[in-house]
Amino acid sequence: MDTKHRILDEALTLFSERGYANVYVGDIAERVGIKAPSLYKHYKSKRAIFEAIIEEMNLRFEEQARSLNISGTSATEDSEIYKKMSETDLTKLGRELFLYYLHDDYTRRFRKMLTIEQFHDKELADIYSKLYVDDPLSYQGMLLGMVAAAGLLKTDDVEIMTLHFYAPIYLLLTVCDRDPKREEYALETLDKHIRQFDRLYGRTGK
Amino acid sequence: MDTKHRILDEALTLFSERGYANVYVGDIAERVGIKAPSLYKHYKSKRAIFEAIIEEMNLRFEEQARSLNISGTSATEDSEIYKKMSETDLTKLGRELFLYYLHDDYTRRFRKMLTIEQFHDKELADIYSKLYVDDPLSYQGMLLGMVAAAGLLKTDDVEIMTLHFYAPIYLLLTVCDRDPKREEYALETLDKHIRQFDRLYGRTGK
DNA sequence: TACTCTGGCTAATTTAAATTAGCCGCCAAG
DNA sequence: CTTGGCGGCTAATTTAAATTAGCCAGAGTA
Numbered sequence A, B: 001m002d003t004k005h006r007i008l009d010e011a012l013t014l015f016s017e018r019g020y021a022n023v024y025v026g027d028i029a030e031r032v033g034i035k036a037p038s039l040y041k042h043y044k045s046k047r048a049i050f051e052a053i054i055e056e057m058n059l060r061f062e063e064q065a066r067s068l069n070i071s072g073t074s075a076t077e078d079s080e081i082y083k084k085m086s087e088t089d090l091t092k093l094g095r096e097l098f099l100y101y102l103h104d105d106y107t108r109r110f111r112k113m114l115t116i117e118q119f120h121d122k123e124l125a126d127i128y129s130k131l132y133v134d135d136p137l138s139y140q141g142m143l144l145g146m147v148a149a150a151g152l153l154k155t156d157d158v159e160i161m162t163l164h165f166y167a168p169i170y171l172l173l174t175v176c177d178r179d180p181k182r183e184e185y186a187l188e189t190l191d192k193h194i195r196q197f198d199r200l201y202g203r204t205g206k
Numbered sequence C: 001t002a003c004t005c006t007g008g009c010t011a012a013t014t015t016a017a018a019t020t021a022g023c024c025g026c027c028a029a030g
Numbered sequence D: 001c002t003t004g005g006c007g008g009c010t011a012a013t014t015t016a017a018a019t020t021a022g023c024c025a026g027a028g029t030a
Helices: A003-018 A025-032 A046-077 A087-103 A105-117 A122-149 A158-178 A180-201 B003-018 B025-032 B046-077 B087-103 B105-117 B122-149 B158-178 B180-201
Strands: none
Touching: A003 A025, A003 A046, A003 A105, A046 A105, A046 A122, A087 A105, A087 A122, A087 A158, A087 A180, A105 A122, A105 A158, A122 A158, A122 B158, A158 A180, A158 B122, A158 B158, A158 B180, A180 B158, A180 B180, B003 B025, B003 B046, B003 B105, B046 B105, B046 B122, B087 B105, B087 B122, B087 B158, B087 B180, B105 B122, B105 B158, B122 B158, B158 B180
């Protein structure tokens, strides 16, 4: 019964390394430890496997969004927290975000797969933009907005400030996806970025 | 004779839309206006077409690098120019850079193709990082460094400042590649980004 | 016990893409 | 004017990936 899920898992791994078209159903089967035709007992076609992966990601994502919204809403009341946020906390936030995105196996494989497939059709392009641009900007915008409201960051344009926070993280992430050997460099750069960010937007630093 | 080059051109278009594996030699031939087997009078194999595209890009790139180095070196002497650089000039620079990358047909198609193929092997990953991360950062770092030396930007870490300048441009570029309809939004955001950048790092703005 | 459903297998079958073989017309150079 | 080769074509050929057909074993169940 769990074979069905292992197929998705192995397929995702392969798709993220080579892209859909360069992965053969036989490859997936082999990884799972069965023969290609047996895959069809679980999924109607190769495409169906791909779609099931997207589907599963949607589920996971909605779940995560729900949990973020809950803690997000309650946090709005809790604006005290943000008054105490220091540079160190901000650094920690950025670093954790980055490391989560980078190291979480499911997240990473899915992102790489989507990177390869993003131009295949509009739906995938939209998912990509949503997951790696719009949602992070809006979520972090909310957080930074609250920090700003608490007076710890100064700006008259939270959106641009958020872009300044997130864009370097995004760029460094794509670098590490291409070449994991650059992770150390990326982490150093990330720290310097956030420290500088804090100095630029914070009141303390200047 | 010019067929040989038209093949590269049409192949690049198709590869940038669908990726290498989803383009068939027949598709390329059709676009060129010949039949598939005739392609083999010009290139040994489908892979050879791909490699010729990479090869051609290398040539173009080296050429461009040479011309930039020439004007770059002479500009080092000419540091007067940077003393007069205003926010408007910086905005113009960023905007032109962005629009060039976005609209130049060859550049855009090549970038999209590389985006799709970047995980195929290390060579392609390195080309991607070089073209869209390392080179822009080092070139713009040189420019901004001179502007900073002229006293118009203030920072004790030019590299991070350059990352702050370029990362948002990069992010917006990838957004437009996925969805050209967002170009207008991207340009507005870009302007706001650079204005803010200038305010953050410049002396005038604060 | 016999039944049937699940999930595996081997052996086709289908489909199609890449490449090769071999022909032919044109045109430029001898 | 004739020859060589360039660049096109049609008709194979090769290769291989996706999918289907049909068999079978074991597990849970009436």
